[in-house]
Every structure is written in structure tokens, then in C-alpha cells.
Amino acid sequence: MRFGFVVHPLTPFQQRLVGVRSADPELLRNRASLRTPGRVISRLRLERPGAAPVEGLLAAIPSLPEPLLAEQSAAVADILDAVRLCHDAGAGVVGLGAVTAVVGGQGKAVAEAAPCGVTSGNALTTWAAVETWARFGELVGRRSTVGLYGLPGAVAGGILQLLVHRGDSVLAVVERPATPLVRLVDRLNTAGPGRVRFVSSPAEVLGAGHVLIAASSTGGRLSLAALPHGAVVIDVAAPVDVLYDVPHREDVLLLDGEMVRLPGRLHGTEPWQTLYGLVTGQGERIFACFAEPMLLAGAQRPELATTGRELSLERLRALATLAEASGFSVDALCAQGRPVRAARLAGFAERVRRTTPRAAGGLPPPP
DSSP: OEEEEEEOOSSHHHHHHHHHHHTOHHHHTTOOOTTSOOEEEEEEEEEETTEEEEEEEEEEOOOOHHHHHHSHHHHHHHHHHHHHHHHHTTEEEEEEOGGGGTHHHHTHHHHHHOSSEEEOSHHHHHHHHHHHHHHHHHHHOOOSEEEEESTTSHHHHHHHHHHHHHTOEEEEEOSSOOHHHHHHHHHHHHHOSSEEEEESOHHHHHTTTOEEEEOOSSOOOEETTTSOTTOEEEEOSSSOSEEOSSSOOTTSEEEESOEEBOSSOEEEOTTHHHHHHHHHOOSSSEEHHHHHHHHHHHTTOGGGOOOSSOOOHHHHHHHHHHHHHTTOBOOSOEETTEEOOHHHHHHHHHHHHHHOTTOTTOOOOOO
């Protein structure tokens, strides 16, 4: 079974790159409309040790995020064009990337009209975020309490379920939790083994020295300049939650929350390496939402594709088992697509201990 994936440019410069690939003068002048059909920009092949390669293709729609979100009925039609293009090339499951996954009821409108399975990638993204938290515990020191920001979003809701299932204590950052969310938390607290408690601000998590998993669907909610000394944020998906209003801070640690190592090398026709790298900022590892259709196609499990806001614990556990059995992993802590060096982790932990020796969440030295 083949897979497909729908991408879109995030900036006018990236839109021009799609125009270069498709020889479209309108795109080169940034004048694309939502009714410009999808177009193939790369054919892909994922090598798998001990198994046949999984083949697929990357299709692009030319519109930038703002018009996609502003004109959703037209955007759904445009995304469907790209999904049908992938299906016509043999794809049994197609993934939606970034903004395309939140258009039309979190991708449900696209999935209902599509000729094949469609996934938002939220399930594997959820798994990757929790695996990143677990990896942090292995490398920097196990903690039983973690903050979660982004509820009641789909990915944040999935992360909440998996964390409680793992036995973690969760500080859910919600200023005024709605009744459905309160009921969900009550159910999770009853089922256990972990526990959930609401707090009203990220400052209550970061100020106490806990790690914050930030998984909102809108991004740009947390100021890098305003993060407290020693803060650790696992930023999940795109757009990211931490707004880079200052270039860099050595006294805080910002980690990617959905970088996944594939089971083998991913090949693509030019300009795959250049274009995808510029669109995503990724190197050897890729976003979990992009990896999910590859996983489902390779395992021939298109029925596990999902869109919308609801992620059941059963589906999340099924995807987790499938990912681990298929060789997908979170093998490193990453920042902006690159593995964080052990020296950076050690230096960060030492800086926090030296300058805030009595902080409640002071980091232990890496093993």
C-alpha cells in the first residue's frame, strides 16, 4: 500500500519554491488562489530493514495558512484535489500536514469526501510527545509531575490520556475549564493510575520547576523572553507555542515534541531534500504527523487513520504498539529539528542548580 501527504507553504518564499518545482508563474509572483490544484513535488520511498520499502508521494497546495483558514470551504476543495491526486497514484492513506489538518472540522470534511483513508497525524503526534517526555526523564532525571498546555485541543487531549495511563501527575493549564473537559478529567482521575489537577497559568507549572508540554493548535502563546529561569518546554507540532521574541536563551530549554526517527532511510526525488527541509526545518528526523501515513501504509492499517478532535485511548495505544513494532522511535531530545547535545543538557542543568539552588524543580545531573 502506498501513502500520500499534503503540505502547504508557510511563507511567501516557500510558496515560490513550489512555483519553481511546478513551473507556475503565478506562484512565483505569490498570486496563487485556493482553486489552484494540488501538484506532486516529490515521490518518496521509505526503506525498512527486513521488509519491502513503502512508497508514496508528497503533494502540495500553494495557498498560505491565512487564506486556508479564512476561506475554509474553498480550502477543503483544494485539499481534496491533492488527496485525490495521491489516491490516483495508488495511495491508500493520505496525511494532512500542519494547517491543512485543522481545516474543515479538524480534517473531518476532507476525510468524509476522500476516496481513501485520511489522517491528521494527531495520534502519532500524541505518542511522540509522550515519548519525548519519557526520553527527557531517561536523560535528565525522572519526574512524576508534568504540565500540559493546549486543552481542550485534540493533541493535548490525547497527551492527557496517555500521561494518566502512564501514571503521571498532570497539571492541566486551563484558566476556565469547560464542563466537558471537567468531566473528562473526572473520568481519568477515577480510572488512573495517574492524576490530573487544573491550574490557571503556565507560570504555576514553570515557576514550580516542572516541565511544560505545550500542545495548542494555534501557536505563539508563550513568550520566550517571559519564560522563567530554568524553564523546560516540550513544544508540540506546528505552529509552535513558544514565540521567539528574543533570539536565544541559554537558561531555558525548548525541546521539539514530535520528532520521530524512521525505521530506515527516506528517499525522494529532487527537490525533496531542499524543499522539505526549508518548509519544515527538519533534518534526519521528521514530524510525527508526516510519519503516521507511512506507518499506516507500511502496516496496511488504513482503518487506524483518524481526523477530528476525538482520540480514544484504545486508538492511541494501538498506534503506539504499531509504531514500536515497526521501528519508529523517539531516539533523541531535539531542538529545532536537531538533537540536543549532551553537553548542552549538562550545562543547562548545572546553570539551573548554580543560580537557583533552592528551586523546587532543580534538575539533577544527567546520567
